Amino acid sequence: MSPRELLECFQTAGGSAAAWERRVRLDQGLLAVLAFLMLDRYTGNIAHEAAGVLMLAPVILHVAVNVKWCRRALGLKDARPGRARKPRPAGAREIVLRLLNALLALSFAASLVSGVMCSQMLFATFTPEDWRMSLEYRAAHVGLSVWFFLLAALHAGLHAGVFVGKTTESLRRLHARAPWGAGVGVALAAWAAALAAFGPREADLLMALENAYIPVERGEWPTAMPADLLAVFLAAAGTAALVERTASVAKEWKEKKRRAAAEQAKVA
Numbered sequence: 001m002s003p004r005e006l007l008e009c010f011q012t013a014g015g016s017a018a019a020w021e022r023r024v025r026l027d028q029g030l031l032a033v034l035a036f037l038m039l040d041r042y043t044g045n046i047a048h049e050a051a052g053v054l055m056l057a058p059v060i061l062h063v064a065v066n067v068k069w070c071r072r073a074l075g076l077k078d079a080r081p082g083r084a085r086k087p088r089p090a091g092a093r094e095i096v097l098r099l100l101n102a103l104l105a106l107s108f109a110a111s112l113v114s115g116v117m118c119s120q121m122l123f124a125t126f127t128p129e130d131w132r133m134s135l136e137y138r139a140a141h142v143g144l145s146v147w148f149f150l151l152a153a154l155h156a157g158l159h160a161g162v163f164v165g166k167t168t169e170s171l172r173r174l175h176a177r178a179p180w181g182a183g184v185g186v187a188l189a190a191w192a193a194a195l196a197a198f199g200p201r202e203a204d205l206l207m208a209l210e211n212a213y214i215p216v217e218r219g220e221w222p223t224a225m226p227a228d229l230l231a232v233f234l235a236a237a238g239t240a241a242l243v244e245r246t247a248s249v250a251k252e253w254k255e256k257k258r259r260a261a262a263e264q265a266k267v268a
Contacts, residue, residue, distance in 0.1 A: 010065040023065060027156070030058050034152055038145070038229050041216055049122045052115050059108065093247060097158065104155055107148040114141035135212045143209035153233045157240025187238045194235035197228035 010022050033055045040048035063070060116123050118137040131137055205211040216225065 006061070010061075026058060026062060026065070027159075030055070030062060031152070031156065033058070034149065035226075035229065038149055039225060041214065041225065042222065045121045049115065049119055052112065053122065056112065093244075100151065100154055100158070104148070104151040107144055107151055111141060111144040111148050114144055117141070138212040140209045142212060142214065143206055146203075146206045146214075149229075149233070150236050153236035154240040156233075157237035157242075158244050160237065160241040160244070187235070187242050190231065190235035190238045193231040194228075197231045201228065 010019055010026070033051055036043065036051050037048060037055065043051075114137060117127060117131045118134065118141050119127055120132060124132060200217070201215050202211055206214065214225070
């Protein structure tokens with residue numbers, strides 16, 4: 001299959017349900033690989049480094065699939081003839097997405113490069129020993145990876161509607177009808193669990209690029225680290241989804257108010 005044919009499998013311009021399904025599966029696969037990468041204390045260096053390198057392929061595919069949005073974000077014209085349109089002013093949501101995606105791309109690139117620099121296995125033959133043995137380089141890699149993990153969670157949360165749209169009918173109804181207060185409660189509970197989980201793991205030092213390892217207590221249950229990572233991911237993603245939902249509800253309310261005012265003007 002050629003690259004063009006591969007991209008055509010993800011084209012949703014015609015409303016193809018199968019193409020949307022493939023896009024969601026691609027994103028879910030990226031999240032699964034990211035979760036695997038964050039568990040390097042259990043997987044070992046070879047599997048961790050190999051997964052990090054292999055993740056580059058689906059990331060490139062994800063960007064290529066969303067190239068139209070990328071071109072708009074960069075202020076570039078559509079390359080296809082007859083598609084030139086006057087660019088619309090970027091709204092608040094679009095600006096937030098551009099900033100978040102830029103930080104996400106930078107953190108991914110930085111974590112990948114720093115990982116190669118302190119590689120213990122796959123790239124050890126090509127990197128100086130000072131790099132491989134440097135705790136500063138490793139601390140930078142671990143910290144950048146944590147930032148990438150958090151930014152990926154925010155990115156997923158802002159697109160939660162797409163993921164929910166491909167789940168069961170009952171979950172879709174729950175997502176559509178859930179009151180705003182319930183979303184706040186869930187977000188607060190997730191943050192409480194996340195803070196309880198990552199306080200002992202010195203999250204402040206990790207995010208400041210000052211800790212070369214995610215702390216693991218002696219005798220810790222093997223499920224503790226995955227549970228902590230899940231709590232942090234859900235807290236960040238849930239908060240982003242709540243903000244997105246709040247903005248959507250506010251926009252709908254303003255639109256209803258505008259329509260009501262227009263109807264009153266007609267009656268008058």
